Amino acid sequence: MTPTFLMIVNDPAFFISHRLAVAEGARKAGYRVHVATMDGGAVRAIEDNGFVHHILPLTRSGRNPFRELAALFSVWRLLWRIRPNLLHLVTIKPVVYGGIAARLAPVGGVVAAVSGLGFVFLVRGFKASLLRKMIGFFYWLALGKKNLRVIFQNSDDRELLISLGVLDPAKAELIRGSGVDMSLYSFRPEPHTSSPVVCLAARLLRDKGVLEFVEAARILQERGVKARFQLIGAIDPGNPATITEAEIAAWRDEGLIEILGYRNDISALFAEAHVVTLPSYREGLPKVLVEAAASGRAVVTTDVPGCRDAIDPNVTGLLVPVCNAVALADGLQLLIDDASLRQRMGAAGRALAESEFNLEKIVQQHLKIYSKLERTFDHE
Structure with a gap:
């Protein structure tokens, strides 16, 4: 039977x-x-x-x-x-x-x-x-x-x-x-652009570190760091930690962050990015960091349960303190400024995904x- x-x-x-x-x-x-x-x-x-x-x-x-x-x-x-x-x-x-x-x-x-x-x-x-x-x-x-x-x-x-x-x-x-299905995430060289692309892909919740990401982008702009910042995901009205429509509208008007909304082509977006970040407060083991590794992209994430388990620190990405926009900005700037470092980390991330997250x-x-x-x- x-x-x-x-x-x-x-x-x-x-x-x-x-x-x-x-x-x-x-x-x-x-x-x-x-x-x-x-x-x-x-x-x-x-x-x-x-x-x-x-x-x-x-x-x-x-x-x-x-x-x-x-x-x-x-x-x-x-x-x-x-x-x-x-x-x-x-x-x-x-x-x-x-x-x-x-x-x-x-x-x-x-x-x-x-x-x-x-x-x-x-x-x-x-x-x-x-x-x-x-x-x-x-x-x-x-x-x-x-x-x-x-x-x-x-x-x-x-x-x-x-x-x-x-x-x-x-x-x-x-x-x-x-x-992660490795066949859906090809390991491509970084795109040649005038400004590196940094993206955060997640449900738009406060505990995903969205506010710290926006503030880190402001800090880097004030420092004169040239980069594009993309926020990928949708708000979650049923969650008490959701980002509001008003906040999204204000960020869009400010012009500092590219608001992409919900997307189902993450592999393509990561292929066009240079750095992936997830400054979350706590996770199980975030799939987005596994997808970033499979795409051969270096990451900056927080030293909290789940996030630190998804990377090999200082090999496939950087860990920064949670709820700290300045530390996040510092980590992002290091990878934005050092193409060789982020490319080595991206290659190591792909190897990690193949061995552990297949x-x-x-x-x-x-x-x-x-x-x-x-x-x-x-x-x-």
């Missing part, structure tokens, strides 16, 4: 961009693959790839407790209907809701992918501390199933959940990111974890 595999992801577009290859790997390994997400424009792409798709009433922000309970119930009901041999949960809500529901449903093994600990682990204060304790309790509930593995993208997140007492260390696995290797690491769980299906 063909085993059933179910992957639950909050956003269908995120599934296509970050987990499609893993689901295809599970299908090639012999599973009948189901995918469950919230509704959205990328649902059609999931179905076109031949997966059985289910819509769940998940939301990105979710501040209504009754709707969240309804979402949890919908996940539980789906698990009873499908009875998956293997359940793969991706992003915070699916991990928490799916992990809790899996303890009350006929599920064989569970893989919980913690690709970052989210906004609440960045902010400080009494309210945030209470919220972290509450989330820690829900993680404890969600990760308690015996036949379960938790995939982390960096060791800091792994050690944090273990230190909070919500995870058995024996259940922890480490896979460095979502991988998509085929990442898929195989997932399949090995699935195989571990297959041997111990327990149907709690």
Whole structure:
């Protein structure tokens, strides 16, 4: 009998961009693959790839407790209907809701992918501390199933959940990111332009370091450094840290930053760039830095969990202190002014991507974890 595999992801577009290859790997390994997400424009792409798709009433922000309970119930009901041999949960809500529901449903093994600990682990204060304790309790509930593995993208997140007492260390696995299809990112020489191009590609959130990037561009302009600065991405209205339309409009009017908006041709944009930056406050392991490495571009990023795990410091890129626009400007200026250094770093980045972030290797690491769980299906 063909085993059933179910992957639950909050956003269908995120599934296509970050987990499609893993689901295809599970299908090639012999599973009948189901995918469950919230509704959205990328649902059609999931179905076109031949997966059985289910819509769940998940939301990105979710501040209504009754709707969240309804979402949890919908996940539980789906698990009873499908009875998956293997359940793969991706992003915070699916991990928490799916992990809790899996303890009350006929599920064989569970893989919980913690690709970052989210906004609440960045902010400080009494309210945030209470919220972290509450989330820690829900993680404890969600990760308690015996036949379960938790995939982390960096060791800091792994050690944090273990230190909070919500995870058995024996259940922890480490896979460095979502991988990159090397065939889609060719290693081209830098373009010959009068001014080097520096780009930041991310959701336009404060905790991605967008404000520090804009301020670093101002600092470099005041220093007389010749460069073009590109901001690639869209605002995220459902996120409390989102950049506003008014801020975008002000930067566009200022003329210092090129506002490119959301783009799906990142490989082409990076091929035309000289330096890629991501001054984020915390990450799982940012795919954009892996894509920059695959494109052979040097990077400047922050010395925080996830970002520092995506580079080889002083070999493929530079680390700078978080929330420090002056330090970011200094790092960017070093690479803007020294073409030889950034080209050496770019070449080293391509080699790092080929050895550590190749998509085929990442898929195989997932399949090995699935195989571990297959041997111990327990149907709690």
